[in-house]
Amino acid sequence: MSLESLSLALVHRQNGVARLDHLGVIKITGDDNAKFLQGQLTQDFALLGLQEARLAAFCNAKGRMQASFIGFKFPSGDHTDILLICSKDLLAATMKRLAMFVMRAKAVLTDASAEFAVYGLLGKQDATSALTPWSKKEAGSASIVELYPAPGLARQLWVGPATAPPPQGDAIDLNTWLLSEVQSGVATLSTPIFEALVPQMLNYESVGGVNFKKGCYPGQEVVARSQFRGTLKRRAYILTCKQSMAAGALIYSSLDQEQECGLVVQAATDANGLWWAIASMQVQAAVEGQLTLAAPAGAALTLHPLPYALLEDI
Numbered sequence: 132m133s134l135e136s137l138s139l140a141l142v143h144r145q146n147g148v149a150r151l152d153h154l155g156v157i158k159i160t161g162d163d164n165a166k167f168l169q170g171q172l173t174q175d176f177a178l179l180g181l182q183e184a185r186l187a188a189f190c191n192a193k194g195r196m197q198a199s200f201i202g203f204k205f206p207s208g209d210h211t212d213i214l215l216i217c218s219k220d221l222l223a224a225t226m227k228r229l230a231m232f233v234m235r236a237k238a239v240l241t242d243a244s245a246e247f248a249v250y251g252l253l254g255k256q257d258a259t260s261a262l263t264p265w266s267k268k269e270a271g272s273a274s275i276v277e278l279y280p281a282p283g284l285a286r287q288l289w290v291g292p293a294t295a296p297p298p299q300g301d302a303i304d305l306n307t308w309l310l311s312e313v314q315s316g317v318a319t320l321s322t323p324i325f326e327a328l329v330p331q332m333l334n335y336e337s338v339g340g341v342n343f344k345k346g347c348y349p350g351q352e353v354v355a356r357s358q359f360r361g362t363l364k365r366r367a368y369i370l371t372c373k374q375s376m377a378a379g380a381l382i383y384s385s386l387d388q389e390q391e392c393g394l395v396v397q398a399a400t401d402a403n404g405l406w407w408a409i410a411s412m413q414v415q416a417a418v419e420g421q422l423t424l425a426a427p428a429g430a431a432l433t434l435h436p437l438p439y440a441l442l443e444d445i
Contacts, residue, residue, distance in 0.1 A: 171349065251312075316409060383425075
């Protein structure tokens with residue numbers, strides 16, 4: 132099954148809305164909120180405008196990702212907060228780590244998950260429009276962030292006060308949304324992948340998740356060195372399998388059956404029971420080898436093309 136055929140299977144769900152309770156919200160208030168994040172994350176928050184969002188990673192000193200975010204400014208009365216949307220299972224630990232770096236900055240971090248509702252909006256891409264990923268617009272009291280599409284299907288993130296009316300549209304189940312997320316090729320970090328990958332191993336430099344011109348942040352030297360000194364040896368890919376897949380599952384290649392060549396980052400199943408996944412793998416193994424799940428003799432994996440160009444190909 133190609134990415135295009137999956138798109139056709141989802142077209143009838145135009146204007147579908149899924150509540151995303153697996154995502155949490157970190158709110159950063161204070162005059163230095165943007166300045167503080169500028170020194171911690173892989174993207175530029177100092178120049179963040181009101182009509183844009185940022186995909187960003189929070190890394191350890193070795194450049195390994197501890198969390199990923201979609202961040203944007205959220206007007207609140209006479210001041211502007213910054214919201215970071217992340218996997219809820221990483222939120223508490225991530226807040227604790229970020230808080231260690233606040234020091235004298237005028238920035239306060241709170242878990243605002245109960246204050247906000249998060250929805251995914253899925254629909255067919257209008258051929259006459261050219262929506263830009265990570266652009267943002269306001270809709271009443273809510274913010275809507277344009278995400279990377281699944282092939283032929285626009286995807287948006289709706290974030291608004293928990294008391295606000297939810298976005299209009301037919302309800303879709305969470306798995307349908309997660310399937311579109313896998314199909315978009317842009318991964319969200321969760322606990323099984325904690326500190327397993329540098330951003331380029333998830334193609335973050337190619338989908339707006341890394342700014343190489345900004346100042347320092349934890350792991351910045353490793354991330355920059357991975358980009359500019361030698362060829363990247365691991366990338367994110369889209370795979371399918373007839374057997375169930377989950378984040379953290381190992382992948383093997385016929386090129387080397389002694390050790391794994393990658394791991395599943397996130398997965399979802401389609402209406403036909405076929406499992407789709409974003410996986411981070413060694414480039415050579417992905418291009419030249421026969422791939423299997425969990426063991427050298429495991430279930431066969433099928434590689435599919437990415438729906439976006441890699442930075443080195445642009």
